[in-house]
Amino acid sequence: xxxxxxxxxxxxxxxLADNNPITIQVxxxxxxxxxxxxxxxxxxxxxxxLFVMGLGNLTISLMRNIIPSxxxxxxxxxxxxxxxxxxxxxxxxxxxxxxxTLSVFVGLIITNxxxxxxxxxxxxxxxxxxxxxxxxxxALGYALILIIVGFFRELLGSGSLLGFKVLxxxxxxxxxxxxxxxxxxxxxxxxxxxxxxxxxIWVQRSRNEALIEEN
Amino acid sequence: MxxxxxxxxxxILFTTGMVVxxxxxxxxxxxxxxxxxxxxxxxxxxxxxxxxxxxxxNDETSVVFVSKDKxxxxxxxxxxxxxxxxxxxxxxxxxxxxxxxKKETAAAKNENYQRRLPLFMGMKDNIQYYIIPVRGKGLWxxxxxxxxxxxxxxxxGVFFDHAGETPGLGSNIKERFFMDDFKGEHFLDGxxxxxxxxxxxxxxxxxxxxxxxxxxxxxGSTITGDGLAAMLRKDLKMYLPYLKTLKQ
Numbered sequence: 162x163x164x165x166x167x168x169x170x171x172x173x174x175x176x177l178a179d180n181n182p183i184t185i186q187v188x189x190x191x192x193x194x195x196x197x198x199x200x201x202x203x204x205x206x207x208x209x210x211l212f213v214m215g216l217g218n219l220t221i222s223l224m225r226n227i228i229p230s231x232x233x234x235x236x237x238x239x240x241x242x243x244x245x246x247x248x249x250x251x252x253x254x255x256x257x258x259x260x261x262t263l264s265v266f267v268g269l270i271i272t273n274x275x276x277x278x279x280x281x282x283x284x285x286x287x288x289x290x291x292x293x294x295x296x297x298x299x300a301l302g303y304a305l306i307l308i309i310v311g312f313f314r315e316l317l318g319s320g321s322l323l324g325f326k327v328l329x330x331x332x333x334x335x336x337x338x339x340x341x342x343x344x345x346x347x348x349x350x351x352x353x354x355x356x357x358x359x360x361x362i363w364v365q366r367s368r369n370e371a372l373i374e375e376n
Numbered sequence: 377m378x379x380x381x382x383x384x385x386x387x388i389l390f391t392t393g394m395v396v397x398x399x400x401x402x403x404x405x406x407x408x409x410x411x412x413x414x415x416x417x418x419x420x421x422x423x424x425x426x427x428x429x430x431x432x433x434n435d436e437t438s439v440v441f442v443s444k445d446k447x448x449x450x451x452x453x454x455x456x457x458x459x460x461x462x463x464x465x466x467x468x469x470x471x472x473x474x475x476x477x478k479k480e481t482a483a484a485k486n487e488n489y490q491r492r493l494p495l496f497m498g499m500k501d502n503i504q505y506y507i508i509p510v511r512g513k514g515l516w517x518x519x520x521x522x523x524x525x526x527x528x529x530x531x532x533g534v535f536f537d538h539a540g541e542t543p544g545l546g547s548n549i550k551e552r553f554f555m556d557d558f559k560g561e562h563f564l565d566g567x568x569x570x571x572x573x574x575x576x577x578x579x580x581x582x583x584x585x586x587x588x589x590x591x592x593x594x595x596g597s598t599i600t601g602d603g604l605a606a607m608l609r610k611d612l613k614m615y616l617p618y619l620k621t622l623k624q
Binding site (some may be wrong): 227 | 381382386387390391394395398401402405406409412413416419420437438539540541542543544545547581582595596
């Protein structure tokens with residue numbers, strides 16, 4: 162990557178692993194729990210957040226010198242909300258089908274604390290290009306966890322992936338169901354998303370001891 | 377920098393400026409796209425109504441509407457008559473499908489208001505369909521749909537949609553595995569109105585029993601399912617006086 166310096170590249174690779182927004186910074190948990198019952202919803206949400214994060218970080222970074230610090234949170238909220246509404250309106254007019262899929266996520270994106278967190282922690286103090294890259298990097302880190310959680314919840318909870326019945330038909334008793342396997346309905350509920358995220362955190366920390374806080 | 381971004385005056389000016397810019401931008405965008413959005417919604421309504429009576433391009437498992445460019449001609453071919461029922465009056469109205477159920481429900485809270493009930497009649501393969509629009513509340517937001525019945529008042533097809541049910545759980549009311557279960561269901565037991573419940577424990581997951589007034593629920597979306605059953609009970613009942621005259 163000749164385009165990005167090593168420091169810039171780190172902005173993308175860091176959030177994917179050692180500084181992951183969900184497992185390390187513990188941001189964006191709400192949406193990670195709410196919408197990961199299916200892999201498809203995870204992917205849609207990830208793409209939407211990627212878009213809003215990149216542009217939002219860029220906008221805030223461009224405005225960073227004129228926003229009064231007293232009302233910076235409100236200003237940040239307005240930027241996110243405006244971006245999301247613009248996207249929603251444009252999709253409704255030109256890609257109605259897609260907007261139907263996204264409509265549920267609009268509210269979740271505006272209130273996603275990763276977005277506010279990155280505005281606050283990064284975009285307010287850094288230049289536009291680096292902020293944009295940081296936004297993309299964090300959104301990818303978020304997407305990674307969402308997709309892992311969505312994968313396991315849909316596989317174990319509904320026995321399917323992206324709607325395809327990969328384990329056979331649970332009602333007709335084909336595939337693995339013929340041997341007495343049952344779907345775990347509990348996986349579809351939010352608490353199991355929390356446990357899945359917990360397991361990811363556990364695996365990650367056991368592999369990298371630098372992440373464990375000292376008491 | 378010369379500007380003091382922390383002064384009160386600056387803060388107020390900044391806020392005002394931002395609100396004006398953002399407001400103007402959004403208002404401009406919303407009003408310039410309004411025509412297209414309304415048109416998309418109108419097309420969607422036609423697609424939904426046709427879907428309920430079985431005019432669609434479904435494959436094995438997914439929901440596929442008739443395509444956008446064909447929908448106008450298919451709608452005029454299959455939907456033979458649209459009526460508005462007000463009390464005992466039944467008036468033919470080609471724009472009945474554009475009646476906003478949300479506004480009707482709100483207006484009906486006033487006791488003096490005679491609620492207008494739109495009903496669509498369709499004909500496909502020599503079977504007469506009556507398509508009833510329904511609207512109610514899910515877990516987070518509105519849910520709505522269309523129920524197609526034949527002249528024996530047996531459900532022949534449904535379409536449901538929602539504004540904001542939980543993705544992967546309640547949002548599945550618009551999936552085939554849920555909607556298809558309604559085909560063949562009854563909501564009348566002789567003359568008695570029963571509605572159709574969304575049941576968690578009917579031990580009939582394949583939905584073979586069509587006379588139990590129940591369909592199998594979706595795991596993890598009890599409140600959406602209950603809301604859907606309540607919606608069907610409430611709205612189908614309003615059409616009952618008229619529907620019973622068809623059953624002769």
